[in-house]
Amino acid sequence: MIYHRPKTIEEALSLIGRSAWPVSPLAGGTDLLPRWSAGVQDRPASIVDLKHIEDLKGVSRANGDIRIGACTSMSEIEADPLIRAAAPILAEAVGRVACPQIRNRASIGGNLCNASPAADSAIPLLLLDAEVEVATHTDSGATIRTVPIEEFFKGPGATVVAPGEIVTHLRFKPVPQGAFSAWDKFGTRPAMEIAVASVGVAVELGGGVISRARVGYGSVAPVPLRGKAAEAELLGMALSPEVINRCENAAREEIKPITDVRASQAYRRDVVAAMLRRILQRAASS
Numbered sequence: 001m002i003y004h005r006p007k008t009i010e011e012a013l014s015l016i017g018r019s020a021w022p023v024s025p026l027a028g029g030t031d032l033l034p035r036w037s038a039g040v041q042d043r044p045a046s047i048v049d050l051k052h053i054e055d056l057k058g059v060s061r062a063n064g065d066i067r068i069g070a071c072t073s074m075s076e077i078e079a080d081p082l083i084r085a086a087a088p089i090l091a092e093a094v095g096r097v098a099c100p101q102i103r104n105r106a107s108i109g110g111n112l113c114n115a116s117p118a119a120d121s122a123i124p125l126l127l128l129d130a131e132v133e134v135a136t137h138t139d140s141g142a143t144i145r146t147v148p149i150e151e152f153f154k155g156p157g158a159t160v161v162a163p164g165e166i167v168t169h170l171r172f173k174p175v176p177q178g179a180f181s182a183w184d185k186f187g188t189r190p191a192m193e194i195a196v197a198s199v200g201v202a203v204e205l206g207g208g209v210i211s212r213a214r215v216g217y218g219s220v221a222p223v224p225l226r227g228k229a230a231e232a233e234l235l236g237m238a239l240s241p242e243v244i245n246r247c248e249n250a251a252r253e254e255i256k257p258i259t260d261v262r263a264s265q266a267y268r269r270d271v272v273a274a275m276l277r278r279i280l281q282r283a284a285s286s
């Protein structure tokens with residue numbers, strides 16, 4: 001395996017374009033290395049290690065948006081004051097990934113590019129209407145295209161990122177003052193647990209009714225899923241027990257869980273309904 005350690009985004013893209021194929025971008029390696037060791041994924045001919053590219057690290061403000069470098073670790077995001085103020089739901093979700101050792105290595109870009117339906121950063125980013133910046137090599141350097149997070153995932157392990165491209169940043173608007181947002185995941189143990197199911201809700205109120213609603217589900221569909229039917233039950237409504245019931249029923253209908261080693265399809269439906277109900281009840285009393 002040939003190992004490359006570029007210092008800039010342009011150098012990384014150029015190396016990916018001219019290295020022996022197959023070539024794999026590497027960030028924290030917390031998904032890739034276990035898969036290579038277990039033999040469930042072939043080792044590539046070349047690795048392009050993105051971790052040493054300063055432009056891919058850290059959290060900043062850009063024209064009012066929050067911008068996160070793809071190689072920023074879960075621990076850095078969890079502790080970042082900008083994220084804690086502008087998107088506390090994201091800080092909470094990445095703070096519940098695995099354990100401190102994994103969070104120190106695992107990057108948010110890797111979490112998204114790995115495209116697990118259980119990726120813990122994905123649901124908060126869906127609620128935030130985040131955009132993903134994807135870089136491609138061109139003769140004049142790196143060209144960036146922007147993909148709404150909702151269009152980013154194509155299936156388990158599949159995204160819109162084409163061979164030769166890398167994710168460079170994520171960006172989103174800070175949550176407005178007074179908005180409610182919450183996220184939760186359920187697993188059978190308190191740590192080192194891939195979610196059996198996760199649920200996130202973000203609502204904004206205007207004149208006593210919900211003026212913006214976002215609902216998201218993890219581990220219950222081939223991709224991290226936005227809950228558009230549940231959102232439709234919330235929009236324009238006050239959070240009454242009847243509305244919460246209708247929202248819960250819509251969630252049960254729109255998720256597409258499977259039965260696997262972690263839980264049955266029916267159990268996942270019940271878990272999502274219970275988590276969604278609890279979050280909405282908290283929103284109603286907040």
Ligand SMILES: Cc1cc2nc3c(=O)[nH]c(=O)nc-3n(C[C@H](O)[C@H](O)[C@H](O)COP(=O)(O)OP(=O)(O)OC[C@H]3O[C@@H](n4cnc5c(N)ncnc54)[C@H](O)[C@@H]3O)c2cc1C
Binds near residue numbers: 071
């Ligand atoms: C024990 C254990 C427990 C875990 N628990 C959780 C958990 O609770 N919740 C959770 O969400 N995840 C969990 N994970 C999964 C993992 O830690 C995350 O998915 C992690 O965020 C991946 O980031 P990474 O930097 O390690 O990616 P890597 O392993 O380096 O890369 C992952 C994939 O993304 C690609 N890639 C990485 N960066 C880029 C980029 N910038 N552009 C293009 N492609 C890129 C790589 O080529 C590879 O295909 C766990 C993993 C382990 C080993």
